[in-house]
Structure formats: structure tokens, C-alpha cells
Amino acid sequence: MTNRAWHLMSRPAGMPTMDDFALRDAPLPELQDGWVRVENKWLSVDPYMRGRMNDVKSYVPPFALGEPMQGGAVGKVVESRSPHFKEGETVFHMQGWREQAAGPAEQFNKVPPLPVEDHQWLGNLGxxxxxxxxxxxxxxxxxxxxxxxxxxxxxxxxxxxxxxxxxxxxxxxxxxxxxxxxxxxxxxxxxxxxxxxxxxxxxxxxxxxxxxxxxxxxxxxxxxxxxxxxxxxxxxxxxxxxxxxxxxxxxxxxxxxxxxxxxxxxxxxxxxxxxxxxDYLPEMAEFYREMGGWIASGQVTSRETVRDGIEAAPQAFLDLFTGGNTGKMLVRL
The missing domain is CATH 3.40.50.720 (NAD(P)-binding Rossmann-like Domain)
Structure with missing residues (x-):
């Protein structure tokens, strides 16, 4: 099955350019016991990703040259060999910048049962x-x-x-x-x-x-x-x-x-x-409770800048540095 993913091809000096990225096929591994395969629907692009393009020690490891990049994503389970996930369930995870993702079930998180649009799990609820x-x-x-x-x-x-x-x-x-x-x-x-x-x-x-x-x-x-x-x-x-x-x-x-x-x-x-x-992952239940209530009451709203198609991801990222977004920058697949 085809799966396109963005790869980092060179480490930027200053502002990245489109030449630093390449969209290539990234074959998915064969599904093993305890794994799931997810079709991504929304990709997040965030400023912190710039730091991962440098080969320096930080709070997250750098992107590997010539390998698929990573980022926040929301998608649907399309195949499961894990008892914890069913086909059709919505999950969020960190295997973004690609059309599909596959891996052990523990790399994916079911969205909590709140009546919000899927992309909110990359925004105000993510x-x-x-x-x-x-x-x-x-x-x-x-x-x-x-x-x-x-x-x-x-x-x-x-x-x-x-x-x-x-x-x-x-x-x-x-x-x-x-x-x-x-x-x-x-x-x-x-x-x-x-x-x-x-x-x-x-x-x-x-x-x-x-x-x-x-x-x-x-x-x-x-x-x-x-x-x-x-x-x-x-x-x-x-x-x-x-x-x-x-x-x-x-x-x-x-x-x-x-x-x-x-x-x-x-x-x-x-x-x-x-x-x-x-740093505060053990307190996420409190966050979901409070933020979910604010969203439900209308006290917290959101605005998204949406680009369509996997091809749009690098330019969407670059536009973060020139004020090209109002609210959350997202790529819709």
C-alpha cells in the first residue's frame, strides 16, 4: 500500500527552505500482533519542530536526515491487531507528516468521549x-x-x-x-x-x-x-x-x-x-475536565488556518515564522 511521508533531507541554516524537505514513499511495516494501522486525517505543524531540524541535544531528539518526520496527528484506525482498538476509532498520536501510520498500540491514544471536532485534539484539547x-x-x-x-x-x-x-x-x-x-x-x-x-x-x-x-x-x-x-x-x-x-x-x-x-x-x-x-502528563485528566467544560460553554473557542493535502505541510510550517496563521495551523488530509 502507498504511504507518502515528508523527509528531512538537510539541516537548515537559518530559515528552512523547501529544498530541506522531500515528499517520498514510506512503506508501512507489516502489521504485527498488538499493532494498529491508522489513516491520518489531520496533521499539526508547530514552531517547536524547527528545533528538531538541528542536530543538537534538546528535550526531543532531532529528526534523522533522510527519514520520515514526526508531528502531532489525528486519524482513524483502519486495521487493528490489538484488543485495545477497533477499526473506525479516532486516535491521536505523533506519527504525523505522513498519510498513514502503523506501530504498537501504545503509540496511539483514543480520544476521550467529548463532543468536539477531531481537529480539536491537535488544538485546544491537545x-x-x-x-x-x-x-x-x-x-x-x-x-x-x-x-x-x-x-x-x-x-x-x-x-x-x-x-x-x-x-x-x-x-x-x-x-x-x-x-x-x-x-x-x-x-x-x-x-x-x-x-x-x-x-x-x-x-x-x-x-x-x-x-x-x-x-x-x-x-x-x-x-x-x-x-x-x-x-x-x-x-x-x-x-x-x-x-x-x-x-x-x-x-x-x-x-x-x-x-x-x-x-x-x-x-x-x-x-x-x-x-x-x-512535564504535566499525570495531570491531563484535570486539563480535559476544565478545557472540555470551557469549550462546551463557549468560554474557549478556536480559529484554525487550514491547508489541504499532504503536499502542503512544509509550506504551512514555514508560514508559522512569517505570521501566516491565525490560531492553529493544520493540514487536512
């Missing part, structure tokens, strides 16, 4: 939403009444942070690129939306905090790094907490320049914590 939830409540220890600043607030994780924070009684300042994205951030409930393309972000954030009467921020949820992180240092209130989720501004340069105001980390007793959502 890696995206869990990253927002645990970053906000565990890494940043956010609480009711906090002033929260979130960068890339029109992105997949950022838009979830905005809504979760509002659901828990926080004041939210979000940044996004352009008037349309800022308008959507305000629709999500943000108390202020900053267009970082309109001026220096440190000036915009300072003015927004003053207008809200706080004079500063208690929590920063960092998806960007760079100037946004520097602005958060500059406006942090006493005992501010920063959840360092991603630094997309620096992924293709390998360095950061966000240290003009770092001395404030001492005077303001700022706490910085890097994290990934898998």
Missing part, C-alpha cells in the same frame, strides 16, 4: 491547549486578579492563553501582528491588544499597563522571546512570574538579544520557568 493551561497555572502560577501579558496572542497557544486567563478572572494584554489579528484578540476577551508592528513593544506594553491602572504585569507567557521578553522585563511588577514556552523570534538565528532590562529580574524578584506540556 498539545496547544495543554501548553497554554499548564504554562499559565503551573509554570507561571497565575491566579485571579493577575495582569497577564501574552505574546503571539493570535497564535494557537497564545489565543488559548488569552481565553483561559479570562475564564479565571485575570486581566489580559495580548500582542499580535496587524490590525486584523489584534481585533480577533480583543474578540477573545483580551482587555488590550498591542500591534507590535505599529511601534516598539516596550512602549506599547508600558502604555497599555498604565491605561489599565496596573502600571505593570504580574505574568508573562512568552511565545516569542526577543523584544517581547525584554518588554516584559521592563514592565514586570514585584514577584512577577514568566512562563517561557517558546522563542519563535530566535529559532532561526540561534541567539537572543532580550537582555536590555534583565537587571530587573533582581529588583522585581522575577521568576522565569521554562517548561513543556509533557
Amino acid at each position: 498539545l496547544t491547549g495543554a501548553t497554554a493551561y499548564f504554562g499559565l497555572f503551573r509554570a507561571a502560577q497565575a491566579k485571579e486578579g493577575d495582569i497577564v501579558f501574552v505574546s503571539a496572542a493570535a497564535g494557537a497557544v497564545g489565543s488559548a492563553v488569552v481565553q483561559i486567563a479570562k475564564a479565571k478572572g485575570m486581566t489580559v494584554i495580548g500582542s499580535a501582528g496587524g490590525a486584523d489579528k489584534c481585533a480577533w484578540v480583543r474578540e477573545l476577551g483580551a482587555d488590550a491588544a498591542l500591534d507590535y508592528k505599529s511601534g516598539p513593544i516596550v512602549k506599547l506594553l508600558t502604555e497599555a499597563a498604565q491605561a489599565l491602572g496596573s502600571g505593570g504585569i504580574d505574568v508573562y507567557f512568552d511565545n516569542v522571546g526577543g523584544d517581547h521578553l525584554d518588554a516584559a522585563f521592563a514592565t514586570a511588577r514585584q514577584n512577577a512570574r514568566f512562563a517561557i514556552c517558546g522563542m519563535i523570534e530566535d529559532y532561526n538565528t540561534g541567539s537572543s538579544h532580550a537582555f536590555r532590562y534583565i537587571m530587573r529580574i533582581i529588583a522585581a524578584r522575577i521568576m522565569l520557568k521554562g517548561f513543556i506540556y509533557t
